[in-house]
Amino acid sequence: MAKHKQSSxxxxxxRLVSSxxxxxxxxxxxxxxxxxxxxVDGGEQRFVLVILRGAMDGLAAVAPYGDSELAGLxxxxxxxxxxxxxxxxxxxxxxxxxxxxxxxxxxxxxxxHAVASPYRERSHxxxxxxxxxxxxxxxxxxSGWLNRCVPLLGKAGENNGSSPAMAIGQAVPDVxxxxxxxxxxxxxxxxxxxxxxxxxxxxLYAQDAFLxxxxxxxxxxxxxAGRNEMMANRRQGQSFGVLVDAAAAFLADASGPSIAVLExxxxxxxxxxxxxxxxxxxxxxxxxxxxxxxxxGLEETWNNTAVLxxxxxxxxxxxxxxxxxxxxxxxxxxxxxxxxxGGSIHGQWxxxxxxxxxQGRDLAPTTDMRSLFKTVLRDHLQLPQANIESELFxxxxxxxxxxxxx
Amino acid sequence: MAAANTSDLSExxxxxxxxxxxxxxxxxxxxxxNSDPRGWLxxxxxxxxxxxxxxxxLPDSSSALIADGxxxxxxxxxxxxxxxxxxxxAQRDKNLTDNKIFQQHTSLRLQAAVDxxxxxxxxxxxxxxxxxxxxxxxxxxxxxxxxxxxYENEAIRSKLGGDFESLLLSVEQHPAxxxxxxxxxxxxxxxxxxRRRERGLNENLAREVLELHTLGVDGGYTQADVTxxxxxxxxxxxxxxxxxxRGRNPGKLGEFRFLAPAHEPGQHSLLGKxxxxxxxxxxEAALVDVAHHPATARHVATRLVSHFVADTPLVxxxxxxxxxxxxxxxxxxxxxxxxxxxxxxxxxxYRKLKxxxxxxxxxxxxxxxxxxxxxxxxxxxxxxxxxxxFNHLPFTATSPAGWPDEAEHWGSPDALVxxxxxxxxxxxxxxxxxxxxxxAAEILPENESLQLAxxxxxxxxxxxxxxxxxxxxxxx
Numbered sequence: 075m076a077k078h079k080q081s082s083x084x085x086x087x088x089r090l091v092s093s094x095x096x097x098x099x100x101x102x103x104x105x106x107x108x109x110x111x112x113x114v115d116g117g118e119q120r121f122v123l124v125i126l127r128g129a130m131d132g133l134a135a136v137a138p139y140g141d142s143e144l145a146g147l148x149x150x151x152x153x154x155x156x157x158x159x160x161x162x163x164x165x166x167x168x169x170x171x172x173x174x175x176x177x178x179x180x181x182x183x184x185x186x187h188a189v190a191s192p193y194r195e196r197s198h199x200x201x202x203x204x205x206x207x208x209x210x211x212x213x214x215x216x217s218g219w220l221n222r223c224v225p226l227l228g229k230a231g232e233n234n235g236s237s238p239a240m241a242i243g244q245a246v247p248d249v250x251x252x253x254x255x256x257x258x259x260x261x262x263x264x265x266x267x268x269x270x271x272x273x274x275x276x277x278l279y280a281q282d283a284f285l286x287x288x289x290x291x292x293x294x295x296x297x298x299a300g301r302n303e304m305m306a307n308r309r310q311g312q313s314f315g316v317l318v319d320a321a322a323a324f325l326a327d328a329s330g331p332s333i334a335v336l337e338x339x340x341x342x343x344x345x346x347x348x349x350x351x352x353x354x355x356x357x358x359x360x361x362x363x364x365x366x367x368x369x370x371g372l373e374e375t376w377n378n379t380a381v382l383x384x385x386x387x388x389x390x391x392x393x394x395x396x397x398x399x400x401x402x403x404x405x406x407x408x409x410x411x412x413x414x415x416g417g418s419i420h421g422q423w424x425x426x427x428x429x430x431x432x433q434g435r436d437l438a439p440t441t442d443m444r445s446l447f448k449t450v451l452r453d454h455l456q457l458p459q460a461n462i463e464s465e466l467f468x469x470x471x472x473x474x475x476x477x478x479x480x
Numbered sequence: 481m482a483a484a485n486t487s488d489l490s491e492x493x494x495x496x497x498x499x500x501x502x503x504x505x506x507x508x509x510x511x512x513x514n515s516d517p518r519g520w521l522x523x524x525x526x527x528x529x530x531x532x533x534x535x536x537x538l539p540d541s542s543s544a545l546i547a548d549g550x551x552x553x554x555x556x557x558x559x560x561x562x563x564x565x566x567x568x569x570a571q572r573d574k575n576l577t578d579n580k581i582f583q584q585h586t587s588l589r590l591q592a593a594v595d596x597x598x599x600x601x602x603x604x605x606x607x608x609x610x611x612x613x614x615x616x617x618x619x620x621x622x623x624x625x626x627x628x629x630x631y632e633n634e635a636i637r638s639k640l641g642g643d644f645e646s647l648l649l650s651v652e653q654h655p656a657x658x659x660x661x662x663x664x665x666x667x668x669x670x671x672x673x674x675r676r677r678e679r680g681l682n683e684n685l686a687r688e689v690l691e692l693h694t695l696g697v698d699g700g701y702t703q704a705d706v707t708x709x710x711x712x713x714x715x716x717x718x719x720x721x722x723x724x725x726r727g728r729n730p731g732k733l734g735e736f737r738f739l740a741p742a743h744e745p746g747q748h749s750l751l752g753k754x755x756x757x758x759x760x761x762x763x764e765a766a767l768v769d770v771a772h773h774p775a776t777a778r779h780v781a782t783r784l785v786s787h788f789v790a791d792t793p794l795v796x797x798x799x800x801x802x803x804x805x806x807x808x809x810x811x812x813x814x815x816x817x818x819x820x821x822x823x824x825x826x827x828x829x830y831r832k833l834k835x836x837x838x839x840x841x842x843x844x845x846x847x848x849x850x851x852x853x854x855x856x857x858x859x860x861x862x863x864x865x866x867x868x869x870f871n872h873l874p875f876t877a878t879s880p881a882g883w884p885d886e887a888e889h890w891g892s893p894d895a896l897v898x899x900x901x902x903x904x905x906x907x908x909x910x911x912x913x914x915x916x917x918x919x920a921a922e923i924l925p926e927n928e929s930l931q932l933a934x935x936x937x938x939x940x941x942x943x944x945x946x947x948x949x950x951x952x953x954x955x956x
Contacts, residue, residue: 128938199915199940245912245941267904271942274933275900275949281929282951284833284887285896292893342938 118378119413119455120325122368123220123335125247126361126385127202128270128342132405133391133437134354135171136185136419140164143426147392151399153349161185165419169350170358173366174408181417183410184479186446188421190387190439196401198342201386206249208444208467217252219447219466220333224254226457226465227332240331242321250335257331259320270340314338318364322371325379332455338364341385345396365410377412380454380480382446388437391426403436407446413454414480442473454480492828493517495925499956500825500832501788502599504842505923521820524598525813528640531633532592532602538585541627541634541655542734548623549721549733575622582616582625586867586874587860589629594844594860601640604816606837607787608636609874611780612651612693613882614660616875621659628875631656644780644810645771652689652767653736655718661685661880668714668744681744686710688880694770696779701751708748712755713763715743777805780815788819790830791886797824831955833887836870838956839899843948846923847910859910866902870895900949907944916943924952 138144139155140163158166159175165185167175177183193204193212200212208219220239227238241250241258250256267275272293279289314336321334340357347354361383369376388405404424410416424430424438432438444467451457451466452475459475467473497517498505505513513520551574559567596602609632616624635654639647651657658664666682667674674680686709690701719737738760747756750766751773758765770776781801782793789797801818808814824830834842840863844850849859867873872890877883884890916934924930930950937943947953 197935198938199917199943202939245908245910247912251913267900267945268942270938271904271945272900274937274942274946278930278933278946278950284891285951285954288891288893288896289900292897339939339942342936344936 118375119332120372120375120379121333121450121455122321122325122379122381122411123249123333124361124365124381124383125202125205125249125335125337126341126383127337127339128198128385129201129387129389129401130341130357130385130405131343131347131354131389131399132187132385133389134347134349135168135358136161136187136406137166137168138164138187138423138426139166141423141426143428147426149393150397151347151349151393157350161419164423168355168358170355171362173362173369174410177365177369177410178417182412182414183408183416184414184418184420186407186409186420186441188404188424188437188439189407189441189443189446190404191443193387194403196387196403198386198401203248205384205386205443206247208447208470210469218247218249220249220335221252221254221256222466223333223451223455223457223462224256226461227455238331239333240324240335242317242324242334242336247335247337259324268340270342314360314364315367318367319371322368326372326375343389343398344394344400345398347398379411380409380413380450381411382450383408383410384443384446390435391431391437392435403432404439405437407443409446409450409479415478420476420479441476442470444470444473445476446479448473449476449479492925493826495923496826496828497521498599499842499923501603501820503593503596503603503838504599504845504956506845507848507919507922510922518820521600522817524601525641525816527598528601528604528813528816529638531637532596534588534591534595535629535633538588538630538633539626541630542732544626544630545623545655545718545720545734548626553721575618578622578625582628582875583861583864585626585629586864589632589874590841590844590863590867591850591860593841595850599845604640605632605637607784608640608647610877610882610885611783612636612657613877613880614656614875615877615880624656624660624875627656640812640816643771643808643812644776644805644815645768647812648689648693648767648771649764651693652685652713653716655734655736658685658716658718658736661688663713664717664720666710666714666716667742668711670746671714671742671744673739673741674714674744681707681710681714683707683710686713689767690770692881694779695773695775696782699773699775699779705750708750709763709766711744711748712750712766715739715741715760716763717742771810772806774802774806777802777810781805784815784819785822787832787885789822789824790832791888794824794830797822832885833891834954834956835883835885835890836872836895836899837867837874839954840866840870840902842953842956843903843906846919846948846953847906847914847944849906849910870898896954899954900945903949904945907948908941911941911944912939914940914944916940916947919944920947927952 133144133148134151134153137153137158139158145152153168155166157169159169159172160166161178165187167178174183178185191201191205192210193201195201203212204210206218207215209215224237224239237255237257239250239254239256241247241256246256246258276289276293279286317336321336324330325334338357338361343354346352365381365383368381372379384407385405388402389399390402394400420441422440424440426437428434430438448462448467448470451462452459463470494510494514494517495505497513497520498509501521555567555570558570593599593602612635614624614628614631616628631654635650635657636647639650661684662682663685666685667677667679669680683706687706689709690699690706691697695701715738717737717739719733719735721733740759743759745757747754748762749755750770753769755762755766778798781798784801785797786793800822801815804814804818844863864873872883916937917931920931920934930947930952933946933950934943937946
C-alpha cells in the first residue's frame with residue numbers, strides 16, 4: 075500500500091500547489107504574463123544582480139592555490155590543485171565552475187577576490203541588509219540601492235508605469251525595496267521548501283516526540299529527505315534555472331527591464347561542505363549552469379549585459395569541527411557578461427598567513443563591494459557619478475571607482 | 481533582550497495568555513499583556529459580544545433568507561416562462577454568487593481573527609460556534625452559504641455575555657440551525673398540517689441537541705427522549721416565503737417562526753419529566769431544563785477543557801469547570817473566567833496542536849499581515865483557500881459534531897509537510913522585512929535550540945520559515 079499512500083500525498087500536494095498558485099494574493103508581487111515594457115531609450119545596457127544568500131565560500135570557489143598557507147588551513151575541504159581550473163599561477167576555479175572558466179578565458183568574466191561590504195559582523199540578515207541598502211550599517215534605510223537608482227534611469231515615467239527594474243523570484247529583495255515601483259515575476263508553482271530549510275526543520279522536530287516521528291515518516295514517503303540528494307539538488311538546480319530563464323526572456327526583450335535581480339539560497343555550508351564532491355559542489359554547478367543559461371538565453375543582448383554575482387560575506391579560512399566553514403568576512407564577487415573587460419582578477423591579495431587574517435580567522439577585505447556596485451552603475455549603466463555618490467552610496471568616498479571593469 | 485528563565489512561570493504567563501488562550505501573539509502585544517495576563521484575558525469577557533470591525537457591514541440572516549425566498553419565486557416564474565434550460569442557467573449563476581459570498585464571508589471571518597485585539601474572545605466565539613456547528617450544503621440548504629456567518633454572530637456571539645440557557649435557545653431557534661438539521665421540515669404526525677400533508681417527525685435536530693449540544697452521548701437519555709424532544713420542537717421553523725392568501729403568517733419573513741398547525745399536540749416527557757402542551761413554550765421549557773442538567777454541565781466542561789487544556793480529558797479541570805457551570809447556573813462569563821483560573825494551564829505542562837485554522841491565523845498575526853500592510857484584502861481570500869486545502873474551511877465540517885481539535889486528527893505526516901510548505905510559501909512572499917530573532921522573542925518563550933537555528937539561518941525568510949514551522953509554533 076506504500077505506493078498508494080505516495081500517490082495520495084502527491085495528489086494532495088498538487089492540490090495545495092494549484093490552490094496557492096491561482097490566488098492573486100500570494101502572487102501579489104508577481105506581474106502578469108502579458109506585462110509589457112515601453113522601449114528604454116538608448117538603454118540597451120542590461121544589468122543583472124545575482125545574490126547568493128547564505129554566504130558563498132569564496133576560497134572554495136576561487137582557490138588561491140599559490141598561497142602556501144591554504145592547504146594547511148583548508149585540510150579536507152581542499153580541492154586538489156590538479157583539479158582546479160587555473161586562472162593564473164596563483165588562483166584556480168573550482169572544477170564545477172567550468173562555464174565560468176570558459177567565460178574567463180574568453181575575456182567575459184572578472185573575478186574579484188577579498189571583497190566585502192562595509193559590514194563586519196557575522197549575521198546573515200544584517201549582512202544581506204547592508205549589502206542591499208548600500209549603507210554602512212544594517213537597517214539604516216528602508217530602501218535598497220537598486221531601488222534608489224530607478225529614478226536615475228529616467229525612464230520610469232515614460233514607461234507606462236512599468237519599472238526598468240525587476241525582481242525575479244518569490245519576493246522583492248531588500249535591494250529593490252523602496253519608494254520607486256519595481257516590476258516582479260515569480261514562477262507560478264509553490265516552491266517546495268529548500269533542502270536546507272527541511273534539514274534545519276528536521277533538527278528542530280527531532281526534539282518533539284509527537285511531531286518528530288511524523289515528519290520523518292512524511293519525508294521518507296515524499297523522498298524529500300537527504301536520501302535522494304541527487305533529486306533534491308536537481309530540483310534546486312531547476313528552480314534557479316527557472317529564474318534564470320525568466321530573467322533572460324525579460325531582459326532580451328527590447329522593451330524589457332534593464333535591471334533584474336535574482337536570488338539563490340542554500341550557500342550556508344556549516345557542515346559537510348565537501349571538496350570535489352558534496353553539498354557545495356551542487357551549488358557551484360547550479361550557479362555555473364545558471365550563468366551559462368543566462369548567457370545563451372540572452373543571445374545578442376549578452377553583449378550589452380553585465381552580471382554581478384555577490385554574497386553577504388565570506389566564510390572562515392579554516393575548516394570547522396563539522397567539515398564545514400563558519401561565517402567569515404571577505405569573499406568573492408563575480409562580474410561577467412559581454413560588456414565586461416574580462417579575463418582578469420581584481421583585488422589585492424591580503425594573504426592567508428595568520429597575521430594577515432581579519433580577527434585571526436577570516437580573509438581580510440581589500441576591496442569594498444560598493445566599489446563594484448558604483449563602477450557598474452557609472453561605467454555600464456551610465457549613471458551620473460554625483461548621484462551615485464550622494465544618493466545611492468552616501469559615505470562611500472573610500473570605496474573608489476575601479477578602472478577598466480566594464 | 482531580557483533573558484527569560486524558562487522555569488519561571490510568571491515569565492511565560494504572557495505567552496500562555498496570548499498563544500494558548502488567544503489566537504497567537506502579535507508583535508508588541510506581549511508588552512501590555514505581561515503586566516497582568518489573567519486580567520488581560522478576563523477584561524475581554526466584558527465586551528465579548530461586540531462585533532469586529534470587519535464584520536459590521538455583514539447583512540443579517542433574515543435579509544439573506546428573504547433574498548433567497550425571492551430567488552426561489554423567480555425561479556418558479558422562470559420555469560413557466562423559459563423552461564428547464566433557462567432555470568439551469570439561472571441556477572448556475574446563483575450558485576456562483578452564493579459561493580462568492582461564502583468566500584467573502586470566510587475571508588472576513590479570518591480577517592476578524594487576524595486583526596483582533598481581544599483574541600481570547602475570538603477564540604471563545606470559535607469554540608462555541610464549533611460546538612453549535614452548522615455546515616453549508618446545496619439544494620434547499622444552499623442559503624446556508626449566506627447565513628452561516630451571520631448565524632455565528634446573531635445566535636452565538638451576541639449571547640456570550642449571558643448564560644448557556646439563552647445561548648442554547650437562540651441557537652436552536654436560529655434559521656441556520658433549523659435548516660441545517662432539518663427541523664424546518666419536521667411535522668407533528670398528529671398535527672393538522674402533518675396529517676393534511678402526510679408529513680411526520682424529523683429527529684435530526686432533537687438528537688443533536690441532546691447528543692452534541694447539551695447532555696452528551698453518555699448523558700443518560702434514551703431514544704424515547706429524542707423522539708419526545710423532536711415532537712416538542714415540531715413547528716419550530718423558518719419563515720422562508722409568504723405562505724400566500726390566508727393572512728395568518730405570524731412572525732417576520734426570514735426569521736424563526738413557530739408554525740402552530742405543524743406542532744405535535746399533547747403532553748410529552750423528557751428525562752422523566754412531563755411537559756404540558758403549551759405551543760412554542762413546550763419545547764423551550766424542555767430546552768431550559770436540559771440546559772441546566774448536570775450532564776450538560778459535565779459535557780460542556782469536558783469540551784471546554786479538551787479545547788483549552790489538553791487532548792486527554794483532565795478530570796481535575798473538568799470537575800472545576802462543571803462545578804462552576806452548576807453553581808453559576810450556566811453563566812458563560814463565569815465559565816470563561818473559570819478557564820482563565822485553571823492553574824493546570826498556567827503551569828505550562830499541557831499543549832494543544834494548532835488546528836490548520838489556528839496555524840494560519842497565528843501566522844498572519846505574527847507576521848502582522850493585514851490589509852494595510854499587504855495592501856489588499858486578497859491575502860485573506862488566499863488564506864481561506866488554503867483552509868479549504870487543509871479541509872478546515874469554516875462552516876464545512878462534515879458532521880454536526882464540528883471539527884475535532886486533537887493532535888492526532890490534524891498532525892498526520894503529510895498534513896505536517898503541507899503545513900511546512902504553506903509556512904515556507906507565505907514567509908517567502910511576505911517575510912523578508914521581518915527579523916526572525918526579534919520576532920521570536922515577541923511571540924514565543926525562549927528556546928535555545930530554536931534561537932540557535934534562527935541565528936544560523938541563511939536568510940531572513942528562511943529564519944522566519946523555521947520560526948513559524950518550528951514545533952514551538954505548531955503547538956499552542
